[in-house]
Amino acid sequence: MNDSKTLLTAAITAAKLGGDVLMRYLRDGVEIRSKDRSDAKTYDLVSDADIESEKAIGNYLKQQFPDHALLGEENLQADTDSADLWIIDPLDGTNNYAHGVLQFAVSIAYYRDGKPVVGVVFNPARDELYTATIGGGAFLNGKPIQVNQERTLAESLVGCGFYYDRGAMMRKTLSAIEAFFENDIHGIRRMGAASLDLCHVAAGQFGGYFEYHLAPWDFAAGALIVSEAGGQVSDANGEPLRLKKTSILATNTHLHDAMLTITKKHH
Known part of the structure; x- marks a missing residue:
């Protein structure tokens, strides 16, 4: 069984691979199109950047953990009851991305037996890397973060x-x-x-x-x-x-x- 440090390192590497894809398309130009879902009309968008980012992440994680299941927003399908499950959003904030708003991210989580073990959210445009492991605290670019103490x-x-x-x-x-x-x-x-x-x-x-x-x-x-x-x-x-x-x-x-x-x- 892989420890949380190994899993976190893999998740960070995968998120940065996805982020590299997103930034390349952002620089070079990308065609945005509708997913054409009946409940979302033309507002739910997708691009080659989403799909290629997911492919890069999925290929890397499959190489590292061939027995693990991968669930992604675009093309990766898996049962959420899988014992070892990676959950991937290759581009969260596609509408922002489409309009050049730099509030978007790659999101990767690893769940074991339905429980979260590792979480990584990476905004490549701002070089912001949020990470957490179960029982290990939460971090932004390696520095601990905490919720605020507002009471009302x-x-x-x-x-x-x-x-x-x-x-x-x-x-x-x-x-x-x-x-x-x-x-x-x-x-x-x-x-x-x-x-x-x-x-x-x-x-x-x-x-x-x-x-x-x-x-x-x-x-x-x-x-x-x-x-x-x-x-x-x-x-x-x-x-x-x-x-x-x-x-x-x-x-x-x-x-x-x-x-x-x-x-x-x-x-």
């Missing part, structure tokens, strides 16, 4: 995300945002990359973050990073987070109940 919503900046749906789910999210403002938060930030939003909670910039629809590759690494930074993660109804499409609420722990009251009401 009136002290806090809150992050949120929107799924591509422009109907009922969007209205629920907007209703929750209105409720947060009624609780005198400092502001709302919708940054457009869930993995990095979670890292902003872990690093103490956001008091909390919520979104009503995410896939496992969106949160698998970031959720571990939040937990290892001293935060709390659940779904938007307060239930344990599972490796499936779900909602999410991540906080500095102190604000979890207050935020949950809002996210649960409007979910």
Whole structure:
């Protein structure tokens, strides 16, 4: 069985391989196209950068761990019950990437028997590398990070995300945002990359973050990073987070109940 240090080193190497692909396409130009999903219309985008990044990550991890399963957003399929599972988002924040907004990341997590062991989120445009191992703490570029100690919503900046749906789910999210403002938060930030939003909670910039629809590759690494930074993660109804499409609420722990009251009401 591989130890967490070996797994973390591999995850970092893989994330940087994916990041190199993203930066090359960002410099040289990339064609962005719609995934053409009926529930997302033209808002859910993909590019050759996503696909090549995932291929580079997948090939490397398969070489290192031939018996491990790989689950990715684009073409890698695996059972989430796999004993040794890598969960990969080769480009989180594709819409940002498409518009030249440098808020995007590669996200890689390793789960053993359904439990997180390693999480890496890498923004190659800003050279920001967030890492965590179970029981080992959370780090940004090798320096420890912790959630903030805000005790009330009136002290806090809150992050949120929107799924591509422009109907009922969007209205629920907007209703929750209105409720947060009624609780005198400092502001709302919708940054457009869930993995990095979670890292902003872990690093103490956001008091909390919520979104009503995410896939496992969106949160698998970031959720571990939040937990290892001293935060709390659940779904938007307060239930344990599972490796499936779900909602999410991540906080500095102190604000979890207050935020949950809002996210649960409007979910």
